[in-house]
Amino acid sequence: MTSPAPRHPGVLFDVDGTLLDTNYQHVLAWALAFRDAGYDAVDLAAVHRLIGRSSPELVAELIGEADAPVIDEVVEGHSRRYEQMRELLEPRIVTGGAELVVRCAESGLRVVLATSASEEDLKWMGPALGVEAHVYGVTTASHVEESKPAPELLELAIEENDLDPERTVMVGDAVWDVLAGRRAGLRCIGVTSGGTGAGELGDAGADEVWAGASDLLAHWDESLLSRLT
Numbered sequence: 001m002t003s004p005a006p007r008h009p010g011v012l013f014d015v016d017g018t019l020l021d022t023n024y025q026h027v028l029a030w031a032l033a034f035r036d037a038g039y040d041a042v043d044l045a046a047v048h049r050l051i052g053r054s055s056p057e058l059v060a061e062l063i064g065e066a067d068a069p070v071i072d073e074v075v076e077g078h079s080r081r082y083e084q085m086r087e088l089l090e091p092r093i094v095t096g097g098a099e100l101v102v103r104c105a106e107s108g109l110r111v112v113l114a115t116s117a118s119e120e121d122l123k124w125m126g127p128a129l130g131v132e133a134h135v136y137g138v139t140t141a142s143h144v145e146e147s148k149p150a151p152e153l154l155e156l157a158i159e160e161n162d163l164d165p166e167r168t169v170m171v172g173d174a175v176w177d178v179l180a181g182r183r184a185g186l187r188c189i190g191v192t193s194g195g196t197g198a199g200e201l202g203d204a205g206a207d208e209v210w211a212g213a214s215d216l217l218a219h220w221d222e223s224l225l226s227r228l229t
Helices: 023-036 044-050 055-063 068-088 097-106 122-129 152-160 175-183 198-204 213-218
Strands: 008-013 110-115 137-140 163-172 187-191 208-210
Touching (some): 097 110, 137 152, 152 175, 175 198
Parallel strands (some): 110 137
């Protein structure tokens, strides 16, 4: 009887706010999209707290509107406004982000991007990150029915990339990343680079929280990442 092939250690990275410094551009794009659609009472702070959810879920949560045409109008408005935001302020990788990805890959971890963004977004995200040679795989919200905080996205990333859940860690900047990671049975590292505080990430279940990619890299030997291989 043939034994199953061994699974591999890995790290699942969220992208917006974790590897790309884009959360506040998203907040402004959403705020403008809501106002374009006639929803003037949506607060920026409320939008920020939902960054990391899928676009339709974010819209429904903020306006209590389940009507598909309305949701589609706001989602399409966000895409249009976000393109304008990217032209005004080109997205860039967070400080230390490239070095962290390279360190993970060179340490024997399979680096997988697990993002609530769409497949279409990868066309600009990849070049903006500039670390494609070190990324083993990518799973987006386009591949699943439910995005974070549901575990489906992360479970698919683990399966598609042949990862060992006991030796795989989720790294993210949002409460939704941590909740999804926990529900998928993973240990989680939180980073505050997206604007969510350490206390909230810890309360959601993060095993450890760092200020961002550069802080995590500086404390590599103390982090979960150093103990996966």
